[in-house]
Amino acid sequence: MRRTVTALFSTMLVAPACAGEVVVGIQIPRLDVSEYHRPYVAVWLEGPDGQAVANLAVWYDLKKRGGEGTKWLKDLRQWWRRIGRETDLPVDGVSGATRPAGEHRLSFDTATPPFADLKPGTYEVAVEAAREVGEREVLRLPLTWPAAPNAAAEAKGTSELGTVTLSAKP
Amino acid sequence: MYRTLSALLLANLALGGPAQAHRLWMQPSATVLSGVEAWATVDAAVSNDLFVFEFNPLRLDGLTVTGPDGTPVKIENPATGRLRSTFDLHLTKPGTYRASEAGEFLFASYLLDGQQKRWRGRAEELERVVPKEATDVRITQAQNRTETFLTLGKPNTEALKPTGRGLELRPETHPNNLVAGEVARFALLLDGAPASNVDVEIVRGGGRYRNKIGEIKLKTGADGTFSVTWPEAGLYWLGAEVQDDKATVPKARRRAVYNATLEVLPP
Numbered sequence: 001m002r003r004t005v006t007a008l009f010s011t012m013l014v015a016p017a018c019a020g021e022v023v024v025g026i027q028i029p030r031l032d033v034s035e036y037h038r039p040y041v042a043v044w045l046e047g048p049d050g051q052a053v054a055n056l057a058v059w060y061d062l063k064k065r066g067g068e069g070t071k072w073l074k075d076l077r078q079w080w081r082r083i084g085r086e087t088d089l090p091v092d093g094v095s096g097a098t099r100p101a102g103e104h105r106l107s108f109d110t111a112t113p114p115f116a117d118l119k120p121g122t123y124e125v126a127v128e129a130a131r132e133v134g135e136r137e138v139l140r141l142p143l144t145w146p147a148a149p150n151a152a153a154e155a156k157g158t159s160e161l162g163t164v165t166l167s168a169k170p
Numbered sequence: 171m172y173r174t175l176s177a178l179l180l181a182n183l184a185l186g187g188p189a190q191a192h193r194l195w196m197q198p199s200a201t202v203l204s205g206v207e208a209w210a211t212v213d214a215a216v217s218n219d220l221f222v223f224e225f226n227p228l229r230l231d232g233l234t235v236t237g238p239d240g241t242p243v244k245i246e247n248p249a250t251g252r253l254r255s256t257f258d259l260h261l262t263k264p265g266t267y268r269a270s271e272a273g274e275f276l277f278a279s280y281l282l283d284g285q286q287k288r289w290r291g292r293a294e295e296l297e298r299v300v301p302k303e304a305t306d307v308r309i310t311q312a313q314n315r316t317e318t319f320l321t322l323g324k325p326n327t328e329a330l331k332p333t334g335r336g337l338e339l340r341p342e343t344h345p346n347n348l349v350a351g352e353v354a355r356f357a358l359l360l361d362g363a364p365a366s367n368v369d370v371e372i373v374r375g376g377g378r379y380r381n382k383i384g385e386i387k388l389k390t391g392a393d394g395t396f397s398v399t400w401p402e403a404g405l406y407w408l409g410a411e412v413q414d415d416k417a418t419v420p421k422a423r424r425r426a427v428y429n430a431t432l433e434v435l436p437p
Contacts, residue, residue, distance in 0.1 A: 070206060
């Protein structure tokens with residue numbers, strides 16, 4: 001049923017070119033700890049030279065009064081240094097609330113920024129998680145652009161991240 | 171014991187002897203901050219162990235905090251105790267803040283009626299204090315600067331401009347952008363000009379909990395620069411000293427000291 005609907009939509013929306021998709025799967029592990037706070041998570045794209053190209057997602061406590069949730073953004077240390085401290089949050093389509101343990105899926109249309117105007121080259125998608133009274137972990141997934149058909153990558157975390165996946169359809 | 175040490179220290183300073191063991195330092199509660207605004211507490215002391223307050227407080231008489239726009243920032247809750255001084259800093263604007271404790275003192279040693287005398291004070295008191303009939307007068311003009319840096323949000327460099335007096339640090343790598351395993355580059359300036367061939371000592375804090383201090387010893391190049399690859403994350407103390415005859419007080423030698431506390435974060 002679902003497939004039929006999708007197929008139907010894709011024929012209807014075929015007009016703006018057959019846009020591809022980049023999908024990042026993030027598993028936040030369930031942890032057996034006495035004090036649990038949902039982790040702050042940042043996902044960003046880095047160029048061949050290690051320079052950050054674009055933010056893909058930032059999950060933080062954005063509902064706290066007076067922007068107080070931004071106080072701990074620096075704990076996403078690599079993200080903070082590479083692009084976070086240059087970013088004025090919140091950003092539409094990038095920032096969101098922290099998420100619970102479980103599987104999360106981020107999907108990016110390749111016909112929209114940052115993928116629409118991404119120059120061919122070797123990139124990395126970085127995923128960083130930091131949890132209050134917890135640990136910090138960064139995983140990196142390689143991405144060659146333009147992506148080969150059915151390109152996929154996977155990395156496994158050991159503390160704050162479970163399996164993180166990347167798949168791209170040009 | 172401490173009194174003896176102080177006397178020795180004073181003697182060393184007065185006679186321009188070897189560098190004293192006691193280090194002047196500030197310890198900020200954080201150096202990289204995010205958010206709309208932030209508070210930081212800075213402790214300041216003089217001690218051997220870094221960063222342990224075990225000897226004397228660093229007096230805050232010459233403290234200035236420069237904000238991201240280059241103008242002074244008011245400190246809050248300053249206090250000086252037996253072993254350390256402390257103050258709070260309210261960071262309300264994004265950018266880099268520099269806390270500097272800078273002071274100038276004169277040290278004099280002289281013979282009077284066959285007795286060795288020592289004195290420490292301000293330049294304007296010198297003539298009044300040291301009698302005309304004193305002999306073997308040796309005067310050292312000490313210019314001390316002890317600093318640390320904090321950044322809220324995106325770093326900038328407005329507060330890092332040198333004053334052009336004494337020994338100072340010109341960061342080529344931003345002092346709040348230091349990461350273990352990476353190279354950082356700085357220059358030492360003496361009266362605003364590159365200070366070449368100066369010994370620089372870098373020591374990671376927490377020496378109390380390890381047997382080897384593991385200090386890093388460097389020398390500035392002809393252009394006053396030096397670079398360091400941070401072996402690991404931590405709070406580091408940096409110290410350098412220059413002695414010359416460029417004192418602004420007649421017949422005095424000058425001793426310019428620079429100290430900074432730098433935080434290196436994990437990659």
